[in-house]
Amino acid sequence: MKTKSDYREDHVSDATAGQNVAYDKLKHSYWHYKDILFSPDGTSLPAPDPVDAAKMAKIMIATLPAASGASDQLRSYDLVWLLHLVGDLHQPLHAIARYTAELPHGDRGGNAEMVVPATGETIALHAYWDRLFGGYSSVFGAIFDADDRGGLGSVAVDPDAEKVLDPDRWAQESFEAAKSFAYAQPVAPGPAAVQLTRDYETNARNVARTRAALAAARLARVLDTALH
Template sequence: MRRIALTFAALVFLALPAYAWNKPGHMVTGAIAYAELKKNDPATLAKVVAILKKHPDINRWNDLINRLEIAPEDRDLFLFMQAARWPDDARGTTYDRPSHHFVNIPLKPGATGSPAIPVGDSILVAFDENMATLADNDASDSEKAVALCWIFHLVGDVHQPLHSVKLVTAQFPDPIGDRGGTRFFIKPKANGGTISLHQLWDGLIIGSQNFQTVRNTATELRERTGLQRSDLSEIAEKDFLKWCSVESFDTARDVAYSDGNGGPLQGGSTKPQAEVLPNGYLDKAKAAAERRVILAGYRLADLLGANLD
């Protein structure tokens, strides 16, 4: 019966709309950060865990720990995973902040110069606000725990390229553009279903929220040749804005919206107009996504170490 229940839960999960990354993708980022802190900065790890234990959802997390029979030595890792996905779990509640997950920097093919950064509520504003709350001596323990979860999540979101841009073309005109790829429809395979480009990128890392599967994915990425800290020249960049407006913007332009052969990716503005992805696109997209998610995990660990010392 337990196996049947878990299978049913997995099927329900797969039927839900994906967020950025999807929830398991955020859990991977949390697991990478946890492993980095456990290895290199256990003092900061202890501080983070202590803050998370003051979170408004701690009782639900503890119930999950017991229900899923998470081993005592893995419970802090589980908290990191839950913290990273929590802002998506909180959708529809008083903690929901839909505009805090993205910023729509206009991506106009052929345009020169630096892109214009939109003003107003966005992932950029949310990051600064939550960092300020974490540093505020007058903030309650609960407020700091909520802010910490948002920081986990926003670092993940900002590394998903389609959370930083909107494509603006004749097909997708201003002011909406393609809304971060959510209005850009494609077919991963000729005989497959139609999804948005945004959905595709959200799910490139992992599709299962199983604890062991998430941990194994995080471990494999950390140990893979080419994804070590020393292999990632970007790791020296500490500016959240540049993670968004330079790195994710460039990845969106050069990979997400490219056909891989020097031309623009073709997609439909409605589902019936969806185009099939070109050969090789998925391999290049997955490689780029994995580089972004490992960077997010490393950078989250570094950010926590720098601000909770």
């Protein structure tokens, strides 16, 4: 599983950062997140990245319709990317970076905090939340989460929220969810691993299920509009 530290091996500011060229064989790993920067203690913040998941998602959404004039090759490339980026933008820790006295260079979306969930292993906070959104060990597991037998199909989606199709707003929602839930107690800045409480894990699962279901509903609307 990639972390944001892996993403930052790419150069966000180089000439290829925002190019949308079909199957260019570049990683574009920084496309997977939009870091909205914040500091609860006044630690100075760097400039935001010039290219991010929301900016690229908007470019790709505009490219998908046949009327865009883009080649079928580029449209297929953007479709594959968009299927992934919509999910990324709804994962709270793909939309935030916290800067504190303990972590003055930022926590890379929770990659610098370690937690111990009920399963007993020590894991990065970011990876813990990524796993709530997927990481299936079997095809059946993925199907179960998507159907009506207690999976995402049983999660009610706010019909008004479903109509929000602006990637920047998806990221802002995820940012607020990260502050309220991903960084909730007992999570604290710094490398020391903390034991997650039952309340934390229950809230995290509920937020993840709600965000994933909303992402699916919004993706369906985006594709229906762009491809019909």
